[in-house]
Amino acid sequence: MPSPIDLWFWPTPNGHKISVALEEMEVPYAIKPLNIGAGEQFAPAFLEISPNNRMPAIVDPDGPGGRPISVFESGAILHYLARKTGLFHGADERARMEIDQWLFWQMGGFGPMLGQAHHFRHYARAMTPDQRQLAYGVARYTNEAHRLYGVLDRRLADREFVAGDYSIADMAIWPWAVPHRIQGVDLAEFPHVQAWFDRVAERPAVQTGRVAGLELTNRNLAGGGKEAGDARAVLFGQRARRRVAPAQY
Numbered sequence: 001m002p003s004p005i006d007l008w009f010w011p012t013p014n015g016h017k018i019s020v021a022l023e024e025m026e027v028p029y030a031i032k033p034l035n036i037g038a039g040e041q042f043a044p045a046f047l048e049i050s051p052n053n054r055m056p057a058i059v060d061p062d063g064p065g066g067r068p069i070s071v072f073e074s075g076a077i078l079h080y081l082a083r084k085t086g087l088f089h090g091a092d093e094r095a096r097m098e099i100d101q102w103l104f105w106q107m108g109g110f111g112p113m114l115g116q117a118h119h120f121r122h123y124a125r126a127m128t129p130d131q132r133q134l135a136y137g138v139a140r141y142t143n144e145a146h147r148l149y150g151v152l153d154r155r156l157a158d159r160e161f162v163a164g165d166y167s168i169a170d171m172a173i174w175p176w177a178v179p180h181r182i183q184g185v186d187l188a189e190f191p192h193v194q195a196w197f198d199r200v201a202e203r204p205a206v207q208t209g210r211v212a213g214l215e216l217t218n219r220n221l222a223g224g225g226k227e228a229g230d231a232r233a234v235l236f237g238q239r240a241r242r243r244v245a246p247a248q249y
């Protein structure tokens with residue numbers, strides 16, 4: 001029985017990419033909750049694993065050469081797990097390049113841009129007394145979200161999964177399509193995305209991975225309570241830190 005991989009995790013789309021992948025690959029794992037609303041991502045021990053102060057990150061005790069390895073950035077983690085298991089990353093270089101293009105498309109666009117849509121359409125409303133100040137950001141990222149769903153819809157018009165066979169690219173993209181309503185997107189406009197979304201959602205491993213850690217948070221980042229306000233203060237408006245001391249988080 002292999003030792004479980006530690007998954008530093010909080011229940012967000014980026015976190016669920018990895019819980020879904022670990023479930024799909026049937027790799028044993030242990031969730032290490034990392035409360036990003038409470039600033040735990042700035043703990044020096046976590047920064048050793050993930051210098052960008054972001055989760056997800058993993059520590060595999062049985063890494064290359066039988067020695068532990070830590071990996072941060074969800075795309076790098078998906079690549080690592082796919083190589084380790086030999087699963088969901090294509091049978092040859094042509095298939096792998098199809099997958100990688102869509103994996104990187106997610107990492108560079110269908111994630112960062114949708115995150116901005118979440119920010120301006122949802123969280124920023126709780127912090128900006130004059131809602132008119134938000135109009136430009138709301139329009140820019142709602143439009144970009146709409147454009148990206150259009151790209152995905154065209155891609156899925158003649159195939160079941162983004163790179164043909166189900167792969168780590170689908171695992172990266174799907175969790176970001178879950179909150180499509182917050183992004184201002186109506187899936188009825190994108191029927192191929194809707195069909196793919198339902199197809200992926202039916203997979204047993206996705207059903208398990210997508211609910212991983214949901215019990216860890218009941219805070220609504222856009223809400224009015226003290227916990228939500230404190231979490232927004234930690235998460236939004238970060239600037240470079242020259243030195244990270246425990247007292248800072």
Ligand SMILES: N[C@@H](CCC(=O)N[C@@H](CS)C(=O)NCC(=O)O)C(=O)O
Pocket residue numbers: 012013014015036041053054055056072073074075234235
């Ligand atoms: N490109 C990174 C993004 C990870 C990321 O943005 N994680 C967020 C949660 S979804 C986080 O840890 N935020 C903590 C913070 O903003 O300090 C990846 O894909 O792993």
